Amino acid sequence: MSGKGGLPRRDVIAPLRFNRDLPGTRLLFAPGAVLELRSQLDSLGLHRAFVVSTGGRAAALAPPQELLGDSLIEVYSAAREHVPVAVVAKALARFRAVGADVCVAVGGGSAIGLGKAIVKESGTPLVAVPTTYSGSEMTSIWGQTDGNGKQTGRDRMVKPRLVIYDAALTFGLPADISAASGMNAMAHAVESMYAANATRETLEIAEEAVRLLAHSLPSVVARGTDLEARSTVFAGAHLAGRALDEAAMGLHHRICHVLGGTFALSHALTHAVVLPHVVAFNSSSAPQAMTRLARALGSDDVAAGLVALNRSIGVTATLSALGLRERDLDRAADEVTVTPYPNPRPASRDDVRAILLAAL
Numbered sequence: 001m002s003g004k005g006g007l008p009r010r011d012v013i014a015p016l017r018f019n020r021d022l023p024g025t026r027l028l029f030a031p032g033a034v035l036e037l038r039s040q041l042d043s044l045g046l047h048r049a050f051v052v053s054t055g056g057r058a059a060a061l062a063p064p065q066e067l068l069g070d071s072l073i074e075v076y077s078a079a080r081e082h083v084p085v086a087v088v089a090k091a092l093a094r095f096r097a098v099g100a101d102v103c104v105a106v107g108g109g110s111a112i113g114l115g116k117a118i119v120k121e122s123g124t125p126l127v128a129v130p131t132t133y134s135g136s137e138m139t140s141i142w143g144q145t146d147g148n149g150k151q152t153g154r155d156r157m158v159k160p161r162l163v164i165y166d167a168a169l170t171f172g173l174p175a176d177i178s179a180a181s182g183m184n185a186m187a188h189a190v191e192s193m194y195a196a197n198a199t200r201e202t203l204e205i206a207e208e209a210v211r212l213l214a215h216s217l218p219s220v221v222a223r224g225t226d227l228e229a230r231s232t233v234f235a236g237a238h239l240a241g242r243a244l245d246e247a248a249m250g251l252h253h254r255i256c257h258v259l260g261g262t263f264a265l266s267h268a269l270t271h272a273v274v275l276p277h278v279v280a281f282n283s284s285s286a287p288q289a290m291t292r293l294a295r296a297l298g299s300d301d302v303a304a305g306l307v308a309l310n311r312s313i314g315v316t317a318t319l320s321a322l323g324l325r326e327r328d329l330d331r332a333a334d335e336v337t338v339t340p341y342p343n344p345r346p347a348s349r350d351d352v353r354a355i356l357l358a359a360l
């Protein structure tokens with residue numbers, strides 16, 4: 001198969017199962033692997049599990065009582081997007097009160113984010129059972145939101161000790177959330193490509209991530225129970241999370257953090273909408289990254305390729321549909337430029353405003 005620009009594309013077959021020990025993190029990747037949760041905790045000497053989730057369907061897919069038996073101490077299912085500090089305070093108080101020795105986050109980036117906030121304070125290990133493509137399970141990045149917006153930082157303490165990828169848990173992830181979350185993973189891979197601290201390894205990981213995501217996201221959206229497509233996108237999200245962990249994020253992430261933290265826009269969908277606009281802005285300043293991205297996406301014009309991918313998976317939203325108003329643009333552009341993230345092309349306040357307006 002060749003892409004629009006005649007670029008070669010290999011067939012994509014991601015492994016359906018693998019186990020791997022990365023520095024500090026044990027990985028299980030297989031359909032049904034969640035059934036090993038308790039034996040894995042036992043092998044790590046952990047017997048008092050505090051489970052965090054956002055409740056709802058994600059929690060129902062992996063019922064903590066059935067999985068953990070008497071190793072389950074408490075389930076806290078009030079995790080929220082962007083990790084509000086008030087939610088962290090309540091969860092941490094319960095975690096301490098019940099004397100848990102491990103936090104197990106079952107769910108997407110919101111559950112994992114709450115788990116990170118708990119272990120950052122408690123010093124106990126974190127275990128993650130991801131059910132979206134946020135990639136947070138592979139990073140030492142934490143984030144929290146308060147009245148002053150979103151704060152993020154890096155701390156090795158918050159990186160999960162054990163990560164269990166069970167693609168069967170994602171069968172019920174709705175098509176629209178799958179699409180947006182997959183493009184959130186895509187954004188991690190894309191921004192790591194032009195990071196000043198990118199290495200040969202992060203570039204290869206990120207290119208593979210883009211290839212896997214671009215190839216299989218349309219199938220996941222079309223057929224949510226396609227195990228091979230779900231596994232492939234999970235593998236892409238896993239690699240993108242590793243790239244995110246190693247490389248600095250740029251203008252795109254800064255914009256999305258402001259839109260999520262200050263204006264409460266939905267995290268994954270904001271990433272999906274903003275990404276092509278930032279790539280168009282950065283493309284002339286990051287030619288090597290664009291060459292790799294074009295090869296992985298199968299599109300000579302990377303920004304156009306991302307727009308086409310968005311369309312093919314039903315992402316048609318704009319920032320105004322997500323709740324941003326034109327009168328918010330000045331404040332958003334100010335916030336983005338006051339504390340910028342490193343970016344291959346310097347972005348002035350007017351540049352940022354123009355990007356936001358184009359995405360509005």
Ligand code: NAD
Binds near residue numbers: 055083107111139170
């Ligand atoms: P999310 O965790 O809020 O999940 C989105 C929705 O999908 C929720 O309603 C959830 O209950 C539901 N859901 C999750 N898995 C499901 C499943 N398998 N079946 C059915 N429903 C399911 O969204 P998200 O996009 O995964 O995470 C967003 C959060 O993650 C943000 O707070 C963001 O800042 C954070 N994040 C952090 C990092 C990091 O490295 N620290 C990386 C990416 C995202």
